Amino acid sequence: MPPVEPATMLPIAVELFRAFNKAGLKYGIIQDLTSLHDGLSGRDDLDVLLDKHDYPAFCSIVSQLHGRRSVSLSCYDNVCAGREDWFLPDFSRGRYLHLDMHIGGRVGREFRKRYPVFDYPAIRGWGSISIDGVSIPVVSPEDELRITIARFAFRAGAPPWRQWISVGDSWKDQFARVPFLSSESGLRVVEYELGGGRTVSCRFLQSAEVLAAHRGDLARLRRSIREMSGFTGRYAVADAAVHLARKTSYLALRLLQRWMPGSFPPKRRPAAGGFVVALIGPDGMGKSTQADRLTQIFRWKFGCAQAYVGTGDGNGWWLRKALQGLVFPHRRRLKSLARHDGKDSLGRNGAKEGVAAAALALWAVLIAFERYAVVKRAHRWATRGVIVICDRWPQALHRGYLDGPTIPPHLFSVPGLSVLARLEQRLYQKMAECRPHLTLHLSRILPSPRSESRETSKKKHSMRG
Structure with missing residues (x-):
């Protein structure tokens, strides 16, 4: 087994397994021991087998560590009774520990794992590894081989004239410790x-190159496992048909999700459902960078989408972007009307000011419609179980600031423009009812006066030198 360096191990993993050992839970890691280093580092999942009597204590411990359980669609291979996905966040590393928790290990076809074979008492031997003073139980090499062959029995495929079926050319990569030399x-x-x-x-x-199982013994093992689980008869045909139907729907959903992101339920979502996260703050604070980073972190395991609610270089309506190119040369006049309550600080009056006011009203209403559509779409995605990361969010606290309304109050009394002004206000009132589930405010930390005076004295001293 490759050594695990404590420096790369997530601190939440050390805390979790220490709590398991203190509570006396009967558990152990049973699969994918070759990727144990990646699992403890937050780059892969950990397959943990748990005694069913310790399940309430397990839920209590992971809940205290802010763990969250996820659910998946029934068409995916990892949906079966007695198996749950738990995620424990590690805020110090910006990752989360993924536990693939099994009450009882099930075998079967990839999309039809319905036969429970391995529970905790069925494992004959347990080993252990110690990382940072914490002992973690791992399955013995012999039991790891038994689990591998039982899983392979339902996936074996070879011509009928072959008596021995090879597990695979890279069978050594499946074992952290080769059972026999x-x-x-x-x-x-x-x-x-x-x-x-x-x-x-x-x-x-x-042998040194091949690990092969006997065809007749694999068939007898499949029949015995089905009979032990209470399934007698020709269930092999039913398993193959269900497996093919689920695999087809799985591939179709993944393809549709790429074509129309957010329009279909994701593969995995939090048990409490999706939610909307909004990043707000002044320009230049790195909202887009943080939105990309959060999307990358959550999209690794969950259905995650990103939405842009601003008017800059992000995604948006083509009409708004085309009009933005025409209005951009007159941005100073429009901003002057918005910030000075309709009184043009540039000192120009007449028809030009009326045209600028009308352009401002049309521009503001178009932006309000676009933002309202994005806000409704973000909440619609969240109802499907998607985590939506929003770059900006409409804030109707002050006019002209924080992505709020931009039509000045004096235009409410102008014939024709008053209709647009009231329409914009109504749209922002509707958006105020669709609040995000979590709002993250990005702010700039200003240096203290003492540190600033020290930096000033250092500059003066260097200039004198």
């Missing part, structure tokens, strides 16, 4: 106790 090649037997005193054996061949 390569020099001890030859015929071996692995046994399964399937309840009621019934024992099923499966022969396999292991």
Whole structure:
């Protein structure tokens, strides 16, 4: 097993497993031990087998550490009874620990894992690794091989004339510790106790290059596992049909999600549903950078989308962008009308001022319609379980500031423009009812007067020198 450096391990993982050991939970890591380093570092998931009697204590511990459970669509391979995805955030590293928690290990086809075989008492031997003073139970090499062959029994495929079916060319990459040395090649037997005193054996061949299982033994193992689970008859045909239907729907949904993001439920979403996160703050504070970073972090495991509610270089309506290019040369006059309550500080009156006021009103209403559409779409995505990261959010606190209304109050009394002014106000009132679930304010930290005076004295001293 590759060593895990404590420096790269998430602090939340150390705290979690220390709490498990203190509470006396019966648990252990059973799969993907080769990626244990990535799992503890927050770059992969950890397959944890838990005794069903310790499930309430498990939920209590992970809830105290701000853990969240996720749910997935039934068409995906990881949806089965006794299996849950838990995510524990590590705020110090900007990552989260992903626990693939199993009450009982199930086997079957990739999209039809319906047969429980391995619970905690079924594991014959446990080892352990110590990281940063914390002992983490891991499955023994022999039990890891038994789990691998049982899973392979439902996925094996080879021509009918072949008696031995190879597990795969890269079978060594599936084991952190090879069960038997390569020099001890030859015929071996692995046994399964399937309840009621019934024992099923499966022969396999292991050499330095090949790990192969006997075809007849794999078929007998599949039948015995189905009978143990209460499924007798020709369930192999039903498993293949359900597997094919779910795989087809899975591929179709993934393709549609790429074409129309946010229009379909994601593969995995928080158990409490999706939510809207809004980043607000002055220009130049890095809202777009933080929105991209949050989207990248959450999109790794959850359905996540990004929305832009501003009027800058982000995504927007083509009509607004085209009109923005025409209005941009007159931006000083429009801003002057908006900030000085309709009194043009440039000192120009007459028809030009009326045209500028009308352009300002049309421009403001168009922006309000676009923002309202983005706000409604963000909440619509959230109802489907998507985490929506919004760059900016309409703030109707002050006119002309914080992405709020921009039509000056004096235009409410101008015939024709009063209709546009009231329309803009009504749109922002509707947007005020659609608040984000979480708002993050970005602010600039100003230096203290003492530190500023020190920097000034240092500059003066360097200039004198």
